[in-house]
Amino acid sequence: MKRACVLLSGLFLAACQTTSQYDEWAYQKVTACKAEVLLLMDHASTPFADNKDQIDSADLHIAEALEFDKGRPLNNAKIKEWNIIADPNGGSYDEFVRFWHEHGTLSKGFISESKTVISSQFDQLIQTERNKVGGGE
Amino acid sequence: MTFLTPKQIDDLLKQILNQTVSLAQKLFDKYWKEARLDIQTFLTNSKGNLIRWAQEVTDKKISQDEFNELVKEQIALSELHAIKQTDLKDVEIDTFVSGATSIITTVLLSALTVAK
Numbered sequence: 507m508k509r510a511c512v513l514l515s516g517l518f519l520a521a522c523q524t525t526s527q528y529d530e531w532a533y534q535k536v537t538a539c540k541a542e543v544l545l546l547m548d549h550a551s552t553p554f555a556d557n558k559d560q561i562d563s564a565d566l567h568i569a570e571a572l573e574f575d576k577g578r579p580l581n582n583a584k585i586k587e588w589n590i591i592a593d594p595n596g597g598s599y600d601e602f603v604r605f606w607h608e609h610g611t612l613s614k615g616f617i618s619e620s621k622t623v624i625s626s627q628f629d630q631l632i633q634t635e636r637n638k639v640g641g642g643e
Numbered sequence: 644m645t646f647l648t649p650k651q652i653d654d655l656l657k658q659i660l661n662q663t664v665s666l667a668q669k670l671f672d673k674y675w676k677e678a679r680l681d682i683q684t685f686l687t688n689s690k691g692n693l694i695r696w697a698q699e700v701t702d703k704k705i706s707q708d709e710f711n712e713l714v715k716e717q718i719a720l721s722e723l724h725a726i727k728q729t730d731l732k733d734v735e736i737d738t739f740v741s742g743a744t745s746i747i748t749t750v751l752l753s754a755l756t757v758a759k
Binding site for chain 1: 692696699704705706708709712713716719720
């Protein structure tokens with residue numbers, strides 16, 4: 507009887523869950539994307555055309571992480587945060603790359619200001635993953 | 644390096660607010676109050692960034708185009724909650740954001756150029 511109660515409680519709690527479980531791969535992927543994007547942004551004072559390979563690589567890694575997150579249940583908050591960074595119609599990273607493409611090279615001042623914004627948006631994503639069930643310290 | 648007093652900054656922000664409200668009244672008269680609320684919230688939250696970026700333009704650390712881009716992004720990040728709850732189309736909101744960006748750029752950069 508006691509075991510049945512424990513089992514039922516567990517099932518009840520699982521049914522009430524409002525967010526997906528912490529996922530180590532997703533966590534590692536988003537932290538790697540952050541590092542790659544910030545490093546890439548440092549290169550924006552050099553011609554866009556010279557960095558095409560690194561841009562394609564960052565785009566691919568972001569797409570992989572985003573698609574993985576889209577496939578996880580109860581993960582809407584994180585998808586919304588991803589869209590702020592990577593929405594092709596106005597996400598901050600996509601907008602930065604579009605602006606770089608248009609202008610060829612960007613000033614160090616602009617790069618630094620943009621990095622502050624995009625870095626904090628990635629931090630929010632990382633925090634959201636850490637706050638999931640089973641995540642954190 | 645040019646410094647503006649807190650009063651000068653507040654006056655500039657008032658000018659920006661008044662001009663963006665006029666713009667909203669021209670573009671979509673029905674929802675100018677929502678536009679006013681969003682821009683007021685944006686200016687309050689972004690005051691420090693706007694002044695710093697304008698200063699960086701006058702110090703030639705960033706270009707005017709880059710300033711515009713930073714302002715546009717900052718407005719997008721502020722999410723414009725009140726306007727987005729109306730039945731305005733995205734294209735109408737985009738037109739308003741472009742106009743507001745242009746007002747902010749003109750008012751702040753002119754003031755800093757004069758003060759220099």
